[in-house]
Amino acid sequence: MDKLSVMNAFRRIVERGSFARAAEDLGVSPALLSREVKLLEESLGTVMLSRTTRSMSLTDSGQLYYDEARGILDAVSQVETRIRDGAGVVRGHLKVNASSSFGQTVIAPMLPGFLDAYPDLRLTLSMDDRVIDMVEGGFDVSVRIRAAMPDSALVARKLGTMRQQVFAAPSYLERFGSPQAPQDVSQHRVIGFLLADHLSAWTLHGPSQTETVDVDPLIRVGNSLVLRDLLISGQGIGTLPGFASNDPVARGELVRILPDWELPAPEIFAVTASRLGMNAKVTAFLDHLRMALEP
Known part of the structure; x- marks a missing residue:
């Protein structure tokens, strides 16, 4: 038995003074309403409505149930109205998780404009290079960079694509030369990203073919910005x-x-x-992030 549905039906019967009129309002049959009231009375062990062929009246129990049901239904309606009215308002506490390098390089620069646009918003930005448990951490949204998202109870929305290319500093190239083909990589000092899928093998896509090169990084780091700085310093x-x-x-x-x-x-x-995680504050944040990712 759907208690709220039964409460609403009972209230409508009392206020309309008729099973037939209440049934018409609710789009159901009078027989269904009569059956629901009977089940309600049986579950409560008391008569709620005194009915004759000509009239219908509330018993004391029925009056008590009607008064309380009306208060409950009005309270539910008020809560739903407040939620609907506030669904498009960007306020409250937004908790975001991202990798350290992406958070510092992409998210941090966009935050002043985002926070200026929504001054009533509280923000927590957590940066962690390892995948965290969103539910346990209480995060509204996590920004992740992956080849693909594994199947899970989480809902992933693609924001864009991040190109991944090979770099070195001019100082390194002056000392050791530049690889001319993928297989030349094995002759160079490689700096690897610990959390990358390609730590020990690079699959390189060329104009007409794909080559996989085994690599054994001499230096391995867990942060893209540290890796970048090592490359700039000419380490590999x-x-x-x-x-x-x-x-x-x-x-x-x-x-x-x-x-x-x-x-x-x-x-x-x-x-x-x-999917319910896409409320107004998450939507606003992702709109700003998409703009930050535009070339």
């Missing part, structure tokens, strides 16, 4: 996502090597615990 060659490489390349601190080749591009996902 390595792969970087676009958000970490664009600025140093523009400044001439890094040079793209093997320019006709690149690794598979990982996807940028916004992950929420459920």
Whole structure:
């Protein structure tokens, strides 16, 4: 028995003074309403409505049930109205998780404009390079960069694609030369990203073919920005996502090597615990993030 549905039906019968009129309002048959009231009376062990062929009246129990049911139904209606009215309002506490490098390079610069646009919003930004438990951490959204998201109860929305290419500093290339083909990589000092799928093998896509090169990084780090800084200092060659490489390349601190080749591009996902996680504050944050990711 759906208690709220039965309460609503009972209230409508009392206020309309007729099973037939209440049934018409609710779009059901009078017989169904009569059966529901009978089941309600049986479950409570008391008569709620005194009925004759000509009239209907509330018993004392029926009056008590009607008064309480009306208060409950009005309270539920008020809560639903408040939620609907506030569904599009960006306020409250937004908890975001992202990798350290992506958070510092992409999310942090967009935060002032985002927070200026929504001054009533509280924000917690947690940065962790390892995948965290969103539900346990209480996060509204987690931004993850992966080749693909595994099947799970989480809901992932693709925000964009992040190119992954090979770089070195001019100082390194002056000392050791530049690899001309993927197989030349084995002759160079490689700096690897600990959490990458390609730590020990690079699958490089070229103009007309794909080659996989085994690598054994002499230096392994767990943060893309640390890897970037080591490359800039001339310590070796390595792969970087676009958000970490664009600025140093523009400044001439890094040079793209093997320019006709690149690794598979990982996807940028916004992950929420459920579809209900896409409330107004999450939607606003992801709109700003999409703009920050535009070239």
